[in-house]
Amino acid sequence: xxxxxxxxxxxxxxxxxxxxxxxxxxxxxxxxxxxxxxxxxxxxxxxxxxxxxxxxxxxxxxxxxxxxxxxxxxxxxxxxxxx
Numbered sequence: 001x002x003x004x005x006x007x008x009x010x011x012x013x014x015x016x017x018x019x020x021x022x023x024x025x026x027x028x029x030x031x032x033x034x035x036x037x038x039x040x041x042x043x044x045x046x047x048x049x050x051x052x053x054x055x056x057x058x059x060x061x062x063x064x065x066x067x068x069x070x071x072x073x074x075x076x077x078x079x080x081x082x083x
């Protein structure tokens with residue numbers, strides 16, 4: 001499975017503005033796993049973080065994904081990438 005060059009992402013543009021944009025797919029480091037996200041939810045905590053009302057965690061952390069690419073220094077036993 002080849003890694004695409006671009007991916008869609010929600011980008012915070014500032015001033016409480018969110019935008020869906022095509023951005024470069026990040027490089028996979030030696031200890032990283034690149035995942036293909038099928039869908040991502042926006043929860044109330046995400047909105048509190050974006051709009052400066054506090055909250056914790058990583059925005060967009062509610063998602064369904066499949067493993068895509070593995071860094072070379074990860075342990076040898078791991079699930080195979082799927083579509």
